[in-house]
Amino acid sequence: MNDYLNTGDDAQPEVKEAIERFRELPEDEREDVLLYWLLGSGTPPYKVSKQDSEYTDAAEGKQTCDNCEFLYLKNANNKYICSQIRGRVKPEGWCNRWEK
Numbered sequence: 001m002n003d004y005l006n007t008g009d010d011a012q013p014e015v016k017e018a019i020e021r022f023r024e025l026p027e028d029e030r031e032d033v034l035l036y037w038l039l040g041s042g043t044p045p046y047k048v049s050k051q052d053s054e055y056t057d058a059a060e061g062k063q064t065c066d067n068c069e070f071l072y073l074k075n076a077n078n079k080y081i082c083s084q085i086r087g088r089v090k091p092e093g094w095c096n097r098w099e100k
Contacts, residue, residue, distance in 0.1 A: 026087075047083075047084060047085055047086045048084065048085050048086070048097075049085065049086055050085055050086065050087055050095070053084065053085045053095035053096055053097055054095055054096045055085055055089065055093060055094070055095040056093060056094055056095075057090050057092065057093050058092055058093070059092060059093055059094030060094075061094075063094055063098045064091065064092055064093065064094055065080065065082065065089050065090065065091050065092070065093040065094060065095075065098075066091035066092065067100070068082075068097075068098045068099055068100070069099045069100065070082045070083045070084045070097065070098075070099060071089065071091065082095070082097075084097040085097065
């Protein structure tokens with residue numbers, strides 16, 4: 001099964017395209033296992049870049065990722081992700097998609 005995911009030779013065209021997109025991601029967005037990424041944890045089409053979301057690691061004020069409804073803890077490696085922006089985030093961070 002790993003060979004199938006690594007090469008994508010026998011995969012459907014959509015999966016091949018997704019594998020190529022995964023390989024082109026910056027390192028900080030590519031630390032997930034390929035299968036986990038393919039299943040949607042980091043690839044929903046509505047996710048935006050940190051730049052477009054004006055993400056910062058250190059928020060000013062009371063709005064932080066820690067009190068935003070979109071923050072998730074990935075228990076396997078204790079890293080935080082957001083359902084709205086790509087890549088890892090910090091609880092003390094902030095972006096323009098913040099929601100109470």
